[in-house]
Amino acid sequence: MNTLALGFRSLRRTPLLALTIIATLGIALAATALVFSFLNSFLLRPLPYGDTSRLFVVFEQSLKGGRENSTRVTYGNVVALQERASVFARTGIFRNESATFRAGDATETAFIQRVTADIFPMMGVRAALGTVITPANSEIGGIRTIVLSDSLWRRRFGADPGIVGRTITLDTTPFHVVGVLPADFVVPSGDDNPQAWAALLRSDYQPNERTQRRHHFWGELKPGVSPSAAQAELDAVAAALRTEFPRENADRGFYAQSLRDHLLGSFGRQLLFLQGAVLLVLVVACFNCLCLLIARAIQRRRELAVRLALGAARRHLLMQLLAESLWLALPAAALALGLAAAALPAGASLFPGFIQASLQTLPPPRLDVTVATAVVGAAVAIALTFSAIPLLQSRKLNLESTLREGGRSAGSPSGARAARWLASGQVAVALALLISAALLLRSQRELQRVDPGLPVTEFDQFRVGLRGEAFRDPARRVQFFERLRDEIATLPGVRGVGVASFLFSQPPGGYQGFTQEGDGLEIADTPKRALPNFVLPGSMEALGFRLLEGRLLAETDILGRPPAVLISASLAAKYWPGQSALGKRVRIETVAAGWLEVVGVVSDLMGVGNQPRVVDTFYLTISQGNPPGLGMGYIVRTTAGLGRPDGRAFQQVLSRLDPNMQLFAHLAPSEIYARSAWQSRFVTQLVGGFALLAVALALGGIYAVNSFFVERRIHEFGIRSALGASGSNLLQLVLRDSLRLTAFGLGLGLVLAFGVSRGLGRLLYNVAAVDPAVYGVGALLMTIACVVASLLPARRAAKVNPIVALRTD
Numbered sequence: 001m002n003t004l005a006l007g008f009r010s011l012r013r014t015p016l017l018a019l020t021i022i023a024t025l026g027i028a029l030a031a032t033a034l035v036f037s038f039l040n041s042f043l044l045r046p047l048p049y050g051d052t053s054r055l056f057v058v059f060e061q062s063l064k065g066g067r068e069n070s071t072r073v074t075y076g077n078v079v080a081l082q083e084r085a086s087v088f089a090r091t092g093i094f095r096n097e098s099a100t101f102r103a104g105d106a107t108e109t110a111f112i113q114r115v116t117a118d119i120f121p122m123m124g125v126r127a128a129l130g131t132v133i134t135p136a137n138s139e140i141g142g143i144r145t146i147v148l149s150d151s152l153w154r155r156r157f158g159a160d161p162g163i164v165g166r167t168i169t170l171d172t173t174p175f176h177v178v179g180v181l182p183a184d185f186v187v188p189s190g191d192d193n194p195q196a197w198a199a200l201l202r203s204d205y206q207p208n209e210r211t212q213r214r215h216h217f218w219g220e221l222k223p224g225v226s227p228s229a230a231q232a233e234l235d236a237v238a239a240a241l242r243t244e245f246p247r248e249n250a251d252r253g254f255y256a257q258s259l260r261d262h263l264l265g266s267f268g269r270q271l272l273f274l275q276g277a278v279l280l281v282l283v284v285a286c287f288n289c290l291c292l293l294i295a296r297a298i299q300r301r302r303e304l305a306v307r308l309a310l311g312a313a314r315r316h317l318l319m320q321l322l323a324e325s326l327w328l329a330l331p332a333a334a335l336a337l338g339l340a341a342a343a344l345p346a347g348a349s350l351f352p353g354f355i356q357a358s359l360q361t362l363p364p365p366r367l368d369v370t371v372a373t374a375v376v377g378a379a380v381a382i383a384l385t386f387s388a389i390p391l392l393q394s395r396k397l398n399l400e401s402t403l404r405e406g407g408r409s410a411g412s413p414s415g416a417r418a419a420r421w422l423a424s425g426q427v428a429v430a431l432a433l434l435i436s437a438a439l440l441l442r443s444q445r446e447l448q449r450v451d452p453g454l455p456v457t458e459f460d461q462f463r464v465g466l467r468g469e470a471f472r473d474p475a476r477r478v479q480f481f482e483r484l485r486d487e488i489a490t491l492p493g494v495r496g497v498g499v500a501s502f503l504f505s506q507p508p509g510g511y512q513g514f515t516q517e518g519d520g521l522e523i524a525d526t527p528k529r530a531l532p533n534f535v536l537p538g539s540m541e542a543l544g545f546r547l548l549e550g551r552l553l554a555e556t557d558i559l560g561r562p563p564a565v566l567i568s569a570s571l572a573a574k575y576w577p578g579q580s581a582l583g584k585r586v587r588i589e590t591v592a593a594g595w596l597e598v599v600g601v602v603s604d605l606m607g608v609g610n611q612p613r614v615v616d617t618f619y620l621t622i623s624q625g626n627p628p629g630l631g632m633g634y635i636v637r638t639t640a641g642l643g644r645p646d647g648r649a650f651q652q653v654l655s656r657l658d659p660n661m662q663l664f665a666h667l668a669p670s671e672i673y674a675r676s677a678w679q680s681r682f683v684t685q686l687v688g689g690f691a692l693l694a695v696a697l698a699l700g701g702i703y704a705v706n707s708f709f710v711e712r713r714i715h716e717f718g719i720r721s722a723l724g725a726s727g728s729n730l731l732q733l734v735l736r737d738s739l740r741l742t743a744f745g746l747g748l749g750l751v752l753a754f755g756v757s758r759g760l761g762r763l764l765y766n767v768a769a770v771d772p773a774v775y776g777v778g779a780l781l782m783t784i785a786c787v788v789a790s791l792l793p794a795r796r797a798a799k800v801n802p803i804v805a806l807r808t809d
Contacts (some may be wrong), residue, residue: 021289021328024697025382026335028285031690033340033367033375034347035278039271041365042264048363049188050124054089054221055259056230060213062513063253064527070255073217074248076210077241081217081254084237087230088219092119094200095215098465098631099170100660101156101196110152111664112170113187114200120147122220123188129153130164130179137178138199143167145199146175150183152195170198188263210248211590219256230256250524251513266762270683273759277433277690280756284429284694286382287422288701289328291708293386294419325383333379340375341367350682420741423705427745427786430691430698432752435778437691439757439767440684442774446766447677450612452504453605454544456673458495458637461504462650462666465631478622480657481536481632487653488636491645496542496637499622500535503543503635504669505608512589514618516575523589530571530616532588534625540566540602543635548572550582550600558623565596566619572601574616586618593624608676611762635669680763695782699789706738706793731794738790739783746779753778 049055059070060077073081073093082091094115101110120132131137133145148163157163167174175198187194221230234254241249261268348365464484471477485497502510511529515521521528537553545552548569557564565586572581585595596618604614622632638644647666654661720730757769767774 017292018328021292022332022335024285024288024700025329025332025379026339027693028282028697029332029336029375029378030339030343031693032278032282032378033336033371034343035271035274035686036374037340037344037365037367037371038347039275040368040370041363042271043260043268044370045363047188047260047263048124049259050122051220052259054223055122056219056221056227056256057259057262058217058219058234058254058256061253061255062511062529063251064513064529071213073215073254074210074213075206075215076208076245077249077252077254078215078217079205079207080237080241081219081234084240085219085230085233087221087225087233089222090118090122091217091219092116092122093215093217094119094197096194098664099196100662101152101168101170110195111193112196112198113194114204115197116200116202119218120197122218125181125185127179128182129161130177132179132181133197133199138201140176140178143174143176144201145178146170147179147181147197148177149181149185149193149195153180170196188259210245218259227256227258246524250522267679270679270763273763274683274686276759277436277687277756280429280433281690281694281697282378284426284697284701286385287426287429288697288704289386291419291422291426291701291705294422321387322383325386326380328386329379329383330376333376336375336379337367337372340371347686350685351678419705419708423701424741424745424748426694426698426701427742427782428749428752430694431746431749431778431782432756433687433691433694434782435749435753435775436756436760437684437688438774438778439760439764439769439771440680440687442771443764443767444677444681444684447610447612447680450606452669452673453603453614455637456504456669458640459504459543459669460636460638460646460650460666461633461669461672462647462663463631463633464654464661464663466661474623478536481622484654484657485536485634487657488634488650491649491653493639493644494636495639496544498535498539498543498635498637499632500539500635501533502633503533503605504672511616512591514586514588517585517587517595523587528575530567530588530618532591532618532620532625534620534622537621539635540619543637546603548601548603549580550598552600552602553619553621557621561624563593563596563624564599564621566600566602567598568615568617568619569601569604570614571616571618588618591620591625593620596620596624608673610677610680611765612676633665634663680765683763695785699785702738702742702786702789703793705741706734706790707796709737710734710793710796734794735787735790738786738794742783742786745786746782749782750775750779 046052058073058081060073061070072095078093085091092115094113097112097114099110099112115133117133117135117138121134125132127147128150130147132147137145139145146168148157153159153163163177164179166177168177169175181197219230221227234256238249238253242252264271344365344367464481466477466480471480481499485499488494489497510531512532513523513526514528514530515523515526516528519526535553537555537557540547540552549572550566553564553566565588567581575581576584581598581601584598586598587595602619605617606612607615634650636645636650647663650666651663654663720733753775754770757764760769
């Protein structure tokens with residue numbers, strides 16, 4: 001306690017320095033704590049789903065297209081995995097559907113998921129009311145069971161606790177309600193949040209169906225089985241299936257991904273990058289504080305020399321210095337936790353409200369014991385470092401000369417060199433962060449300049465699903481889609497309506513293999529990939545696609561006529577360079593029509609995301625393409641103004657055609673593009689803030705170092721002035737020393753920036769990681785800022801009065 005009290009009294013003699021160090025460290029540790037709270041939430045804390053260390057999601061992938069072209073799993077491959085993959089203790093599958101709920105006179109079309117009996121037990125999910133679907137209750141009295149979401153239970157059934165045990169109807173099928181899930185339950189699948197989960201029985205499987213990749217496949221590894229062993233067995237199963245089913249599985253493989261990696265995707269790498277960036281800010285803050293402590297240690301050389309001369313043990317000095325450092329670091333940690341707690345709501349607000357459902361399943365960021373322990377641990381480590389600096393200085397003391405020179409000594413040469421090195425280090429790290437932030441900002445500007453290829457601000461978009469026996473016939477489905485299109489086209493303000501499988505939000509894994517006539521490749525062997533899209537004739541012109549060559553799809557492109565296909569300009573340029581693609585024929589993996597003749601080339605459409613790129617697309621009519629599934633997307637082109645129709649107007653039209661139908665997935669395409677790059681914006685905002693903080697700290701360090709050495713050199717400046725040096729000479733002398741210090745930091749910073757910017761990876765769009773303009777401008781701005789930070793100390797040196805300065809000698 002005496003040592004702590006002595007340390008506190010020592011710091012009280014320099015309160016401004018102590019408060020500066022506490023504030024500097026506190027701010028840097030607060031930024032570190034903020035980012036670590038995100039990292040802890042998303043990467044470290046347990047997921048609310050059973051034993052997530054053993055839960056894996058299995059995907060199909062094209063061996064030639066790689067994991068970027070991964071898909072869900074077909075029925076046939078689900079059966080094969082369940083029968084042959086011995087590494088899993090249990091497995092489960094689920095698939096997405098939509099259904100119409102009827103409760104009294106009200107109807108609602110909602111997403112549901114069909115789940116096998118092991119899914120909920122595998123996830124460790126318990127019902128808030130009743131129970132979940134299990135192997136023992138997936139069918140009761142010949143009726144399949146269902147569990148409801150909390151929102152559907154409250155919205156359609158008035159939160160009636162008697163719902164458990166009742167039978168409800170989805171479309172025309174009865175289901176027995178066995179439970180209601182908790183309000184905060186989110187399915188960790190990345191899909192639109194379903195409103196109910198209905199039992200999927202083994203009798204529903206079609207063991208030989210290997211074309212519709214629509215099933216999520218989960219497996220729980222047996223104890224002791226490693227992920228690499230599981231992947232090896234999946235590879236073996238895939239190889240066997242390629243031999244047994246060469247037509248459907250020739251290019252197919254499986255890969256397993258942990259549930260956490262599946263939920264995070266690329267965001268995990270971005271969080272690690274952010275943590276690295278904020279640690280660089282902490283390094284700058286520590287360098288800044290070390291510069292101040294070195295200056296203080298130089299000023300305390302006589303004090304330490306006196307104590308050593310009087311017989312003080314170095315371990316006693318170490319204890320006192322450690323106590324002083326703890327008085328600096330621990331209040332800084334307390335300040336950091338307070339600042340981080342205050343800033344966490346603002347930091348969490350950087351996550352958009354529409355954040356993907358997959359990330360919603362993860363625990364929300366908060367300052368918990370783990371974060372607090374990490375901050376205090378970092379503060380103690382910093383305190384140990386801080387206490388070592390003056391102790392190292394004391395080991396080099398020459399007691400006789402130090403006591404003889406007293407306060408007139410310019411100080412330790414080694415300490416001065418260390419302070420200058422640390423100041424240069426601050427400049428280097430700040431420059432690296434500044435350049436990284438500038439690259440991210442340039443990338444954001446490039447993203448905003450991307451031309452989607454269509455005037456997306458004029459569009460609205462929704463989907464419609466057809467169910468029931470009335471729409472089993474494909475011709476009936478096409479007729480309904482056409483009627484709805486024609487009715488919507490009569491709404492005021494509507495300029496055109498397109499109907500397509502998809503348009504502005506491309507399905508994951510939707511790219512299909514195709515071959516060109518005469519290329520000698522089989523579908524199973526082709527490396528060529530493009531996205532087939534099925535549309536109603538008239539859609540391309542209604543949406544504003546430009547016809548570059550040939551003709552558009554027509555009403556006559558139906559079954560029984562020669563199969564026709566439109567291709568995007570990117571496909572034409574890539575596979576028929578320097579020649580016309582018209583009349584050429586292609587065969588597409590999932591299209592049963594055989595050889596398709598290219599009848600036209602249309603303008604490109606840009607994809608969405610942090611790395612938008614042109615979507616290589618085939619366009620076929622619904623009739624000739626015969627797409628799987630019963631749903632289609634409607635893209636409505638409207639005029640600007642108050643008369644623009646909205647979702648309610650579209651629903652009214654749909655209800656007139658079928659009162660039991662409801663549109664879903666209603667979202668403007670402009671919003672789809674804006675939302676798709678949220679991760680890039682999130683990282684850019686934080687790195688930009690960290691860069692500004694690092695620059696401010698570095699400039700403060702430059703100012704402090706220059707001020708200290710100007711103060712220590714007052715005697716020298718007085719002599720120079722007395723011998724005829726002008727104020728401008730002294731100004732230049734100080735600035736020249738500062739520029740040497742800055743130049744070294746700039747050189748080191750450019751090298752460091754190269755390494756840091758390479759870590760940005762896919763967050764950069766249309767911007768090189770090494771952009772000479774950004775690097776040059778960043779270095780110039782940093783130089784100017786350092787010169788400005790050095791001017792005030794330099795001006796003080798230029799105004800030295802030689803009589804006053806020499807009087808101290």
